[in-house]
Amino acid sequence: MAKMHPTPMLDELEKGPWPSFVTDIKRLAEAGKDACADLLGQLELSYKDKEGHWKHGGIVGVLGYGGGVIGRYSDVPDLFPGVEHFHTLRVNQPASKFYKTERLREVMDIWERRGSGMLNMHGSTGDMVLLGAFTEELEPIFAELTAKGWDLGGSGSALRTPACCVGKARCEWACIDTQDICYDLTMEFQDEMHRPAWPYKFKFKVDGCPNGCVASIARSDCSIIGTWKDDIRIDQEAVAAYAAGEICANGGAHGPDTKLDIQADVCDLCPTRCMSYDGKKLYIDNKECTRCMHCINLMPQALRPGTETGASILVGAKAPILEGAQMSSLIIPFIPMEAPYEEFKDFVEKMWDWWDENGKNRERIGELIQRKGLQEFLKAVELEPDPRMVKEPRYNPYIFYQEDEVPGGFERDIKEYRKRHAR
Amino acid sequence: MPTVTYKGKTYEVDEDGFLQDPEVWDENFAHYVKDSEGISELTDEHWKVINYLQDYYKKNGIAPMVRIMTKVTGFKLKKIYELFPSGPGKGACKMAGLAKPTGCV
Numbered sequence: 001m002a003k004m005h006p007t008p009m010l011d012e013l014e015k016g017p018w019p020s021f022v023t024d025i026k027r028l029a030e031a032g033k034d035a036c037a038d039l040l041g042q043l044e045l046s047y048k049d050k051e052g053h054w055k056h057g058g059i060v061g062v063l064g065y066g067g068g069v070i071g072r073y074s075d076v077p078d079l080f081p082g083v084e085h086f087h088t089l090r091v092n093q094p095a096s097k098f099y100k101t102e103r104l105r106e107v108m109d110i111w112e113r114r115g116s117g118m119l120n121m122h123g124s125t126g127d128m129v130l131l132g133a134f135t136e137e138l139e140p141i142f143a144e145l146t147a148k149g150w151d152l153g154g155s156g157s158a159l160r161t162p163a164c165c166v167g168k169a170r171c172e173w174a175c176i177d178t179q180d181i182c183y184d185l186t187m188e189f190q191d192e193m194h195r196p197a198w199p200y201k202f203k204f205k206v207d208g209c210p211n212g213c214v215a216s217i218a219r220s221d222c223s224i225i226g227t228w229k230d231d232i233r234i235d236q237e238a239v240a241a242y243a244a245g246e247i248c249a250n251g252g253a254h255g256p257d258t259k260l261d262i263q264a265d266v267c268d269l270c271p272t273r274c275m276s277y278d279g280k281k282l283y284i285d286n287k288e289c290t291r292c293m294h295c296i297n298l299m300p301q302a303l304r305p306g307t308e309t310g311a312s313i314l315v316g317a318k319a320p321i322l323e324g325a326q327m328s329s330l331i332i333p334f335i336p337m338e339a340p341y342e343e344f345k346d347f348v349e350k351m352w353d354w355w356d357e358n359g360k361n362r363e364r365i366g367e368l369i370q371r372k373g374l375q376e377f378l379k380a381v382e383l384e385p386d387p388r389m390v391k392e393p394r395y396n397p398y399i400f401y402q403e404d405e406v407p408g409g410f411e412r413d414i415k416e417y418r419k420r421h422a423r
Numbered sequence: 424m425p426t427v428t429y430k431g432k433t434y435e436v437d438e439d440g441f442l443q444d445p446e447v448w449d450e451n452f453a454h455y456v457k458d459s460e461g462i463s464e465l466t467d468e469h470w471k472v473i474n475y476l477q478d479y480y481k482k483n484g485i486a487p488m489v490r491i492m493t494k495v496t497g498f499k500l501k502k503i504y505e506l507f508p509s510g511p512g513k514g515a516c517k518m519a520g521l522a523k524p525t526g527c528v
Contacts, residue, residue: 059439066510
């Protein structure tokens with residue numbers, strides 16, 4: 001039994017129906033974890049003061065790696081010695097976070113002996129996050145984890161741990177094998193992940209289709225989003241069953257009795273209006289379809305993505321700091337995504353070379369593209385400009401030309417001009 | 424603030440062992456860090472990196488980006504880790520007496 005601190009405010013958070021993190025941490029504290037009791041004590045103090053009680057920064061790690069551990073120290077260690085050190089270890093999760101209990105027990109066994117016993121399942125980037133270790137335990141934890149086949153994830157100005165949606169494991173819309181891509185990239189770029197070498201952080205995320213279940217378009221510098229090139233597959237009998245109300249809309253997402261009005265719910269809501277329904281048959285003008293997934297989402301038993309599948313590659317998503325938030329912009333409309341993904345990796349290497357060469361300190365690739373222009377980026381990755389890369393053309397006339405595009409070039413003699421135009 | 428004493432000299436450091444005041448740096452401090460960072464012997468190659476970091480820091484007030492450091496010293500990142508197992512930030516910068524790296528680390 002650890003020394004429990006009075007926590008009247010946190011106790012309030014044990015009421016109500018949602019699983020209470022306070023109850024969970026108390027359970028560990030009562031089992032004898034000082035770190036847990038002191039964490040609750042310090043958190044209560046933060047609730048009272050309305051400010052954090054962790055010191056700034058912290059640089060700890062394991063030999064051979066430049067990242068993977070986030071150092072933290074309490075600024076009130078005398079009050080709460082159990083959290084004087086409270087370092088976080090990022091453990092690289094399996095793609096899509098499928099686990100066997102025996103493997104989880106393996107990690108928990110190490111963590112219970114050598115750490116606080118608290119964790120995040122999972123960090124926003126995807127890692128399994130072990131919360132709260134003392135410096136002297138880092139190397140032993142690392143040694144035990146790696147002996148069991150686990151490794152740390154990324155942190156710092158490096159490749160961060162890649163993540164993906166559930167993909168072909170249990171989704172009929174996955175156009176690409178998201179898990180294989182995620183695993184392959186993770187293994188291929190181990191060096192880039194463990195040893196920060198870049199201007200700033202870089203993230204990969206892999207979505208199997210435009211629904212974006214891992215939010216790659218918003219949360220990764222390089223977003224890989226599955227799509228297809230050919231026609232949507234239609235099962236007209238199933239369409240009729242939806243129309244008759246025999247199958248409920250959207251897989252029952254709006255309740256078990258939602259009857260689909262195919263004209264109003266599907267055709268009229270199609271963003272390109274490329275669908276029509278004559279009461280018997282559904283038609284799709286596929287060359288006008290932007291593959292937004294709406295019709296497929298509504299009628300999963302009747303409509304399926306095409307079979308000629310690959311991915312769209314988008315680049316540049318980031319949170320607001322420094323120059324404002326960005327979502328990723330389309331760079332490659334369609335690229336085949338079959339192992340070993342060589343064409344994609346060629347693109348990645350060119351992109352990294354350009355960013356590493358030109359990026360300022362702590363400049364995300366999205367900001368570099370903003371600063372230098374999409375044109376420069378396309379040149380670097382050897383891609384031709386394509387109308388699909390812009391939502392709309394520019395409306396200002398500040399257009400740069402390369403000298404070799406302009407007859408006569410940029411060298412001009414003012415005297416020649418004056419011969420025709422006196423001052 | 425914690426202090427460390429090495430071969431008769433005392434230094435003020437933070438929890439991570441970074442020197443609080445770059446002015447008091449001396450070679451003795453580099454040898455103290457060496458022991459905690461898994462380095463048995465400081466070679467000329469180590470000193471090349473340490474001296475470069477100090478020069479850059481004196482001139483620019485910040486640590487160089489990894490890329491610039493590898494370019495100027497001629498050591499690839501892999502080599503830097505061979506010299507400094509905990510890397511350029513936690514290893515080399517600490518040994519050179521530079522301020523602690525900050526940001527999303």
